[in-house]
Every structure is written in C-alpha cells, then in structure tokens.
Amino acid sequence: MREMAPENLVDLEKTIAAELFEGVEAIWQVLPGISDFIIKLGNTLPAELFEKRGENIWIAKSAKVAPTAFINGPCIIDEEAEIRHCAFIRGNAVVGKGATVGNSTELKNVVLFDKVEVPHYNYVGDSILGFKAHLGAGAITSNVKNDKTNVTVKAGGSRLETGLRKFGAMVGDYTQVGCNSVLNPGTVLGRNVSIYPLSSVRGFVKENTIYKTNGKNMEIMEKEQH
Numbered sequence: 001m002r003e004m005a006p007e008n009l010v011d012l013e014k015t016i017a018a019e020l021f022e023g024v025e026a027i028w029q030v031l032p033g034i035s036d037f038i039i040k041l042g043n044t045l046p047a048e049l050f051e052k053r054g055e056n057i058w059i060a061k062s063a064k065v066a067p068t069a070f071i072n073g074p075c076i077i078d079e080e081a082e083i084r085h086c087a088f089i090r091g092n093a094v095v096g097k098g099a100t101v102g103n104s105t106e107l108k109n110v111v112l113f114d115k116v117e118v119p120h121y122n123y124v125g126d127s128i129l130g131f132k133a134h135l136g137a138g139a140i141t142s143n144v145k146n147d148k149t150n151v152t153v154k155a156g157g158s159r160l161e162t163g164l165r166k167f168g169a170m171v172g173d174y175t176q177v178g179c180n181s182v183l184n185p186g187t188v189l190g191r192n193v194s195i196y197p198l199s200s201v202r203g204f205v206k207e208n209t210i211y212k213t214n215g216k217n218m219e220i221m222e223k224e225q226h
Contacts, residue, residue, distance in 0.1 A: 003204065004028075004153070004160070004188060009172040010130035014114040016041070016078050017094045027170045027188075028153075028162055031126055034109055035092045038074035049079065069101075078114070096131075109166070113173070127168035127183075136179035136197065141168030143185055151186040154203035162186065172207060194223070 006012060006021040020030050020037045042050075042058040050058045056073035059065060065083040072091040077083060080098045087101045090108040095101060099112045102119030110124050113131045118124055120137035127141045143166045145151060151167040153160040169183035172190045177183065178197030189195070190207030199213040210221045 003155070003190070003206070004170075006030075009170060009188070009190060010113060010128070011173055014131035014173070015094070015096055015111065016076065017111050020111070026160070026162075027128055028164065028167055030111070030128070031109060031164060031167060034094070034111065035074050038076055038092065038094060042074065042076055045076070050076075084119070125168050126164075126166045127170065129171045130173035130175065130191070132173060133171045133175050133177075135177045136181070138180040139177045139183070139195075140181075141183045141187070143168035145185050153186045153188055155188070156204075192223070 004026040006024055006027045009027055012018040012021055020033060024030055039056050042056060045058050050060050053059055054073060057071055057075045059077045060079040062079045063077045063081045066085045068085050069083045069087040071089045074091060075089055075093045077095045078097040081095045082100045084102045086104050088106040092109040093107045094111045096112050096114035096116055098114055099116040100119050101107065105118050105122045108125040110127050112129050115132045116129045117134040122135045123140040125141055125143040151162050151164050153162060167185055169187040174191055175189045175193040177195040178199060180197055181195050181199040184202040187201050188204045190205060192208050193205050194210045195201055196212030199211060201211060205211050205220065208223045210223055212219050
C-alpha cells in the first residue's frame, strides 16, 4: 500500500488541489471527495485571478477556453491552462496550471496536475494525472468494469480492495501513455513510466519502467538511467 500513497506518485506542490490529498493512504481514496473539495476551494479563490462562470465553475483569467468547449461544474481551471475546441468537461474536474485539454477530450471526476496534457480524443474519468503526465491521441482511462463490481488494484501477487465501483487510473508524474492505449480500471502507474502505443494496461506498474503489449503478452522493462 505504501507505493500507492500520493507522495510516492505525484508532487503535491504541483496542484492547486494539494489539500485534497492530505492524510490519504492510497491515492484513489480522494476520488469521492473531489466535488465537495472543488466547491470549498472555489469559494476561496481570489477574484483578481479567477472568474466565476456559472454554478460552481471557476476559471482563471489567464486560461484560454475555446468558445466551443463545454464546461459543467463543479470545476476549477487554473492559470494558463488551455481548453481547446469541443472539449467536454462533465464536472468534478480540477485542471492544473498550464494543462492542456484538447479537442473532443472528455473529463469527469478528475484532478489534472499542472502541465498535464490530454490533447486529442482522450477520455479521463475517475482518475488522477500527475505533473506533466501525457496521454497520447486516443488514449483513455476505462473507469468501470464490465460486470460493474468494485474495482481492485493488482500489485504483485495481491489485490487491493478500493471499495469503488468507478475508478480509472492513477498516473504518476512525468508518465507518458502512448496513442490508443487503454488504462483499465484500477491501473496505477508510477513516476516516469512509458506506455507503448496500443497497450492494454492494468494493475500497478512501478516507476522508471517501460510497458508494452506484445500480442497477448506484456513486457515491463527498466528504463536506462542517463
């Protein structure tokens, strides 16, 4: 469980939502509290930096939001973020400083840390993406199992019960997810992981590794240190 603690996956100085993660043992435990946290935090944001647009929607004045984007609250979009053409923010979303939410990307119940990029045709639901995490075009987080039972996290030879029916992926800082990959329910990726395109990923992948799917098999390799 220690590997699943927020401080071992993400830099809490790189998000406006740091308080949400305080006292949490496993990072996914924040998911049920995102909505209430946004409303609480939003009402304290300085008016000189943020504008309230609609019910429980706070958007930094320095953020760029395309007129075709749809934003539902509760939602906070931090400074210098970019919300591009036809982005669909369904609610319960924190978009970090300098983050990019691209065309036809859908967000729901998420925290995107600063500088996250989800720029092309991504679905991110019930997930946390760490500092400078990147999802390639078409990469998605799948957040509900086919049988609708609670999601478990596979780590080594054990299964960790989450108590959550909806849980997509926890993605560590600097992790890169290749185009058209699927992060299955209960995926946890450590810091600086590289996921090859077209991969189907599940369970825990430790930091500084490369993950790729080869036919029906998967390979995990240590990254070379430079």
